[in-house]
Amino acid sequence: MPKRAANPGVLTPEAARAFLWNILELVLCVALLALLAPAHLLAVKHPRYGGTLRIELHVPSISLDPREWKTGSIAAAENEQLAALVYDRLLTLDNYGRFQPALATEWSYDPTSKNWQFKLRPGVKFSDGSFLAPKDVAGALQPLLPDGLQISPTENGVQIHTTRPTSHLLEQLASGRFFVFRVQTDGTLIGTGPFLLAENSPAAPSEANPSASKLAHLKFRANEEAWAGRPFVDAVEVTLGQPALRQILNLQVGRAEIVDIPPDLVRKARQENLRIWSSPPDTLLALCFNETQPGTSDPRLREALDLSLDRDTMASVLLQRQALPAPALLPQWLSGYAFLFGTPMNLDRAKELRASLPANLAGVGEPLRLRVDAVGDLMKLLGERVAVNARQANIAIQLVPHSAPAAGSSTTTSPGPGLHLFAWHYDSFSPRAELQALARHLHTVSGSEAEAEAASDTDDPEKLYAEERRFLDERLVLPLVLLPEYVGIAPSVRNWTAGPSGEWHFADVWLESGEPAAPNTQPETGRSASTGVHP
Amino acid sequence: MNHAQSVSGIHLGHAWPLIVVLSSLLNAVQPILDRPLFRNLPLLTSLFLVFSPLQAHSLPPENTSLEDAVRQLAGRVAAIPNLHGPLRLQFFQDANFAADTGKEWQESFRQELELHRLTLSDEPGAIPLRVGLAETPTQLVLSASARVADKDEVRLITLPRITFRAPNLPVAPIRIERQLVYQSSERILDASSLWNDAEAGMALLAYRNDEPSAVRLDDSGEVKQTISLAAAGVPPSRDPRGELTVRANDAVVLLPGKSCEFNWTAATDVKCHSTKPDWRGTTVLTPSCDAGGWKLLADGSDWTSPDSLRVEPDGSLREGSAALRSDFPGPILGINGEQNPASALVVTRNLRTGNYEVYKITLACGD
Numbered sequence: 001m002p003k004r005a006a007n008p009g010v011l012t013p014e015a016a017r018a019f020l021w022n023i024l025e026l027v028l029c030v031a032l033l034a035l036l037a038p039a040h041l042l043a044v045k046h047p048r049y050g051g052t053l054r055i056e057l058h059v060p061s062i063s064l065d066p067r068e069w070k071t072g073s074i075a076a077a078e079n080e081q082l083a084a085l086v087y088d089r090l091l092t093l094d095n096y097g098r099f100q101p102a103l104a105t106e107w108s109y110d111p112t113s114k115n116w117q118f119k120l121r122p123g124v125k126f127s128d129g130s131f132l133a134p135k136d137v138a139g140a141l142q143p144l145l146p147d148g149l150q151i152s153p154t155e156n157g158v159q160i161h162t163t164r165p166t167s168h169l170l171e172q173l174a175s176g177r178f179f180v181f182r183v184q185t186d187g188t189l190i191g192t193g194p195f196l197l198a199e200n201s202p203a204a205p206s207e208a209n210p211s212a213s214k215l216a217h218l219k220f221r222a223n224e225e226a227w228a229g230r231p232f233v234d235a236v237e238v239t240l241g242q243p244a245l246r247q248i249l250n251l252q253v254g255r256a257e258i259v260d261i262p263p264d265l266v267r268k269a270r271q272e273n274l275r276i277w278s279s280p281p282d283t284l285l286a287l288c289f290n291e292t293q294p295g296t297s298d299p300r301l302r303e304a305l306d307l308s309l310d311r312d313t314m315a316s317v318l319l320q321r322q323a324l325p326a327p328a329l330l331p332q333w334l335s336g337y338a339f340l341f342g343t344p345m346n347l348d349r350a351k352e353l354r355a356s357l358p359a360n361l362a363g364v365g366e367p368l369r370l371r372v373d374a375v376g377d378l379m380k381l382l383g384e385r386v387a388v389n390a391r392q393a394n395i396a397i398q399l400v401p402h403s404a405p406a407a408g409s410s411t412t413t414s415p416g417p418g419l420h421l422f423a424w425h426y427d428s429f430s431p432r433a434e435l436q437a438l439a440r441h442l443h444t445v446s447g448s449e450a451e452a453e454a455a456s457d458t459d460d461p462e463k464l465y466a467e468e469r470r471f472l473d474e475r476l477v478l479p480l481v482l483l484p485e486y487v488g489i490a491p492s493v494r495n496w497t498a499g500p501s502g503e504w505h506f507a508d509v510w511l512e513s514g515e516p517a518a519p520n521t522q523p524e525t526g527r528s529a530s531t532g533v534h535p
Numbered sequence: 536m537n538h539a540q541s542v543s544g545i546h547l548g549h550a551w552p553l554i555v556v557l558s559s560l561l562n563a564v565q566p567i568l569d570r571p572l573f574r575n576l577p578l579l580t581s582l583f584l585v586f587s588p589l590q591a592h593s594l595p596p597e598n599t600s601l602e603d604a605v606r607q608l609a610g611r612v613a614a615i616p617n618l619h620g621p622l623r624l625q626f627f628q629d630a631n632f633a634a635d636t637g638k639e640w641q642e643s644f645r646q647e648l649e650l651h652r653l654t655l656s657d658e659p660g661a662i663p664l665r666v667g668l669a670e671t672p673t674q675l676v677l678s679a680s681a682r683v684a685d686k687d688e689v690r691l692i693t694l695p696r697i698t699f700r701a702p703n704l705p706v707a708p709i710r711i712e713r714q715l716v717y718q719s720s721e722r723i724l725d726a727s728s729l730w731n732d733a734e735a736g737m738a739l740l741a742y743r744n745d746e747p748s749a750v751r752l753d754d755s756g757e758v759k760q761t762i763s764l765a766a767a768g769v770p771p772s773r774d775p776r777g778e779l780t781v782r783a784n785d786a787v788v789l790l791p792g793k794s795c796e797f798n799w800t801a802a803t804d805v806k807c808h809s810t811k812p813d814w815r816g817t818t819v820l821t822p823s824c825d826a827g828g829w830k831l832l833a834d835g836s837d838w839t840s841p842d843s844l845r846v847e848p849d850g851s852l853r854e855g856s857a858a859l860r861s862d863f864p865g866p867i868l869g870i871n872g873e874q875n876p877a878s879a880l881v882v883t884r885n886l887r888t889g890n891y892e893v894y895k896i897t898l899a900c901g902d
Binding site: 500 | 837
């Protein structure tokens with residue numbers, strides 16, 4: 001107890017020290033209580049700004065130039081995910097089916113759906129501080145738009161003129177490669193998005209160990225001037241070319257927050273209680289006949305192979321239930337009617353058809369050559385499975401390496417492949433546009449003389465269904481399975497959201513620091529009601 | 536067109552006649568007058584669309600409610616040539632979507648077919664009619680398929696997804712009376728009662744046209760007044776914060792770094808000044824039977840998860856007493872006490888619909 005001095009108002013040195021100790025104790029207690037107070041005592045929580053989000057992807061390289069992307073390619077899908085960091089589109093589609101303003105704040109069209117006007121958001125700046133102008137938008141989008149669409153700047157926006165009614169233009173502009181950018185004098189691109197590219201280090205031999213290679217690395221910095229607000233994290237670091245098992249390890253030990261996981265490792269990742277998110281099935285694996293090769297034009301051979309394919313087993317056994325059998329070219333989440341097609345397997349009928357084929361036909365006399373167009377062990381395994389299924393219907397299939405000559409090649413004496421196994425990534429919200437793009441791709445692969453322009457531009461869903469039905473009935477293309485995209489997410493990642501087709505929303509993510517890793521055995525899915533929102 | 540339901544009524548340009556202008560900036564705001572009335576939101580939504588003078592003129596004919604679409608599909612199925620019963624219905628519905636829609640549409644479809652004198656049967660020999668309801672990024676797709684004379688007859692009806700509204704959540708636990716009083720696709724930051732004995736209604740702090748605005752609503756939910764707070768010059772943010780306090784005609788709005796004051800009767804005179812915001816603390820309600828008070832607390836830490844409102848006894852001595860909990864359909868974004876000391880307004884974002892919703896919470900005593 002401090003002693004009070006005889007003279008009121010004057011403290012002895014001991015009493016003053018004791019008094020100061022009491023004050024110090026009080027301050028420490030208050031500070032300790034503030035530190036220990038549970039966060040839920042706050043009436044409403046708010047996100048945390050700061051930190052670096054570390055992403056590891058297995059692709060060895062990335063292109064951030066939308067003009068270079070090949071529609072439907074797997075590489076384009078990865079490019080698009082990262083391009084969304086630095087570029088914006090005119091509009092977006094939310095998870096509730098509503099178009100939301102982005103660089104355009106209003107849009108309109110005339111009764112013919114041939115003339116569209118977009119009013120641009122005022123005051124938007126590129127990452128170099130210059131203002132976005134209508135001519136920037138027109139210049140960026142013109143090379144990306146399909147044939148027949150002409151874009152031109154107006155006083156406060158852009159207008160798009162189409163030669164045919166294009167009622168699904170908004171779906172197209174809200175997805176895929178339709179980003180707005182400006183080409184700098186040195187050829188580099190800048191955008192208006194939530195981040196800007198700060199570093200881009202390509203893969204190179206390691207200085208410490210020349211036999212090893214240094215992985216490609218990109219660093220994106222938060223754009224403080226972003227029109228939609230600064231992102232929560234300060235930076236996003238992306239490492240490319242990281243092997244899948246290494247990615248999983250790095251996620252587990254806290255060296256990465258986001259990693260992509262191939263379907264064949266998803267089960268392992270789940271067994272290790274990693275937090276897994278999956279997109280809607282956004283990649284189609286399918287077979288396509290090459291009509292330029294002799295024998296493949298016989299519809300009986302194509303039907304026999306189709307009926308021999310056991311898609312359910314491919315999805316459930318080979319891909320360990322991480323894929324879905326593909327009954328159609330467009331997935332159910334995009335068309336809404338894919339379930340009507342079904343995937344009938346009829347081995348007896350397949351054998352009957354095979355027995356009716358002439359002996360000199362490919363697959364009957366000589367093996368039908370199947371080329372796997374996409375790289376990866378999974379594709380090779382799927383190709384082998386196709387060969388096993390076909391053999392059960394007495395159709396001989398021989399896998400040829402990816403380097404085998406393509407259709408029409410005359411540089412070798414060996415016959416080209418009669419069958420291709422290819423991957424197709426859906427990148428449009430418009431089923432019509434997607435079917436048209438797929439038709440063009442198949443036309444190229446199959447060498448078909450038929451008209452490539454499918455899916456006439458109509459609002460009538462039954463016509464779209466009929467187009468797809470016609471494709472499937474021709475059996476020039478045989479859909480096999482649909483694959484979602486799988487992502488491993490660290491427990492510290494908050495507000496992980498994705499768009500309707502699985503586009504990641506990095507700008508809305510924040511990092512919670514100092515939290516213990518909570519195992520999460522329930523996978524998150526891109527189609528669940530709780531994803532894809534940013535209040 | 537599948538995106539005309541967000542028609543705002545604003546007209547651009549005028550270069551073309553009958554131009555249809557789309558923007559989600561002014562999406563329709565829907566007042567919730569009474570909970571039971573709004574259990575059938577799809578029907579009410581269609582009525583709203585039909586009677587709204589701003590929107591009806593530009594709605595394309597296919598812009599219908601789910602009930603209308605089911606009726607149309609049944610009519611088109613009944614018109615398939617040579618389709619005679621009995622028919623065996625096989626329904627297909629996406630699992631995620633089923634939780635939102637329920638299965639009432641299946642019964643409606645069945646009844647509509649019967650109205651068209653098509654015989655239905657569960658017998659295996661009956662002709663299968665496959666009927667599906669699916670959700671795509673922009674549309675709801677209703678489909679029906681039957682095999683008639685060795686040919687698949689397929690009928691499809693589509694309608695924009697945003698014409699569909701999920702049914703409300705069930706009523707909250709008995710001690711907490713909860714009522715959904717307002718919903719909107721516009722971002723709502725805070726809600727306040729008017730603290731005016733003479734006037735019912737509510738005021739909102741919301742983002743309209745990309746700028747913070749104070750919106751005064753009457754007791755039917757109709758917008759009576761909108762006051763732009765652009766004068767505050769708040770930079771855009773992914774975590775917009777704001778608080779609205781209304782006392783009769785006077786209102787104070789707190790925004791990050793700014794405080795604005797205005798009077799509803801002199802709306803043009805909005806005065807904003809820089810300040811360090813003194814954000815609202817924990818809201819404490821005092822029901823008539825307990826002067827000790829109860830705190831309203833939000834649990835959530837992520838905007839992708841539904842939140843819970845925890846109602847805990849106030850005061851350290853009473854910590855550990857039984858707490859009440861009310862689950863919300865999304866993250867809780869704001870809590871504000873009302874003039875009635877037992878009530879508060881809670882702002883949330885419904886993760887099923889994407890709409891911002893205002894709930895009135897009242898602590899009821901006893902049973």
